Amino acid sequence: MRTESTPPFEPGALLYDPARGGVGEYRDRSGPYAMLRPLGGGREWQADPAALRPATAEERLSAEVRAANDRTRAAGLCAPDPEDLSRPPLPVRGCAACTDLAVQRRIAQAEGDLTGETDANVLLRRHQRQEHRA
DSSP states (O other), X not given: OOOTTSOSSOTTOEEEETTTTEEEEEEEEETTEEXXXXXXXXXXXXXXXXXXXXXXXXXXXXXXXXXXXXXXXXXXXXXXXXXXXXXOOOOOTTOHHHHHHHHHHHHHHHHTOHHHHHHHHHHHHHHHHHHSOO
């Protein structure tokens, strides 16, 4: 027999919160609320304990995959964005125009010409977008 002070769920149980539309790990109660935390960590949220239910296998899997993807992104293990402007573009092998622009960039770098280096990067990116994107 459960009393009002007895929590309906065990700490660590994965529950679906329909108000939030997602799965959380049950932590404890805080007054009239159940405290849930996202899988993989993060800020806890308050939920109505009467609305919570155990997460289905599909909901748990989805939440676990989301948490794994978040960890991967946080660790910087994702492939670099091809439009990442913090990295200089790489010339496409066998393309004379790409090679010429890469040579211009190397010359500008050797001369300490930051404007020329930036210009070569911009031209190389523009050329690649126009000529090498399917």
